[in-house]
Each structure stands twice: as structure tokens, then as C-alpha cells.
Amino acid sequence: MSKVRVLVIEDEKNIRNFMQTILTSNGYAVLTARSGEEALMMLSSHCPDLVLLDLGLPDTDGQIFIQTVRKWTQVPIIVVSARTHERDKVQALDFGADDYVTKPFNPVELLARVKSQLRRYTQLGGANVTPEVLMIGGIAL
Secondary structure, three states: OOOOEEEEEOOOHHHHHHHHHHHHHOOOEEEEEOOHHHHHHHHHHHOOOEEEEOOEOOOOEHHHHHHHHOOOOOOOEEEEEOOOOHHHHHHHHHHOOOEEEEOOOOHHHHHHHHHHHHHHHHHOOHHHOOOOOOEEOOEEO
8 A cells, every 4th residue: 555645835944844754754655845836736746645735835825726726626735834813714724725734833733633634535535536627727637
């Protein structure tokens, strides 16, 4: 059985490496991206089982990223952000995020939330549910 793949989208190297270490040491295969553009390419080419998303990306706002991704996949998205305002949390969840964790975070809590979302996603059919047409920007696959 292959490892569960988690895509970590985080522009700050220290936080990205910390999250990668936590996940790897708990048996997950980790993919990383530093920008929204890189994340879209990783998401479409590697089909991760779960996404950890920072909202403050250098090339796009994470809220827009969520809206874009929700047009073609239901992969679980957990926002991990320093934004603590209620409106940011509500907007992310309204746009399609599955959970929201504020920085700084407890690694044990983050792992529990990852496991919870993966359980739910697997019960709903997981990655076996694929769209007939994949749209990325102006490209249809």
C-alpha cells in the first residue's frame, strides 16, 4: 500500500520544513509548494490525498486558490494560517476549505486534524472520484 500524500503549500521555508518533518515522521509522503502556481501544478500532476494551505502566498491569496481548486476537486484542504480574524476563517470555510488551523499550531493537533479529514475523505470515496474534464487556467485536460 502506498503512503498517503500530503501537499504542503507554504512560502516560509522554516514552517514548510517543520510541517514536512512532522508529516514525514508520521508516515506521510510529503509534497511541497512555495506558491499558488507551483501548488496548482503539484495538485494536478501528483493528486495528493490532502492539502495543507497557507493563505498568504506570494503570487495569490489562498482564498482564491481554494475557489479555483474547488472547481475540479474535492481533495481535503486544511488551511494553516496566521490570519486569526473570524471573517478570514469563515470565508475560507465558505469557499470550500475543510478545516482551519491558526499559527502557531500544536503539531499533535495538526496531525489529528489531518487524520480526521483523511478518514472523512476516504469514507466519501476519496481520490477515486475524478472529473471528466480538468480545467487549469485556460487549459482543459
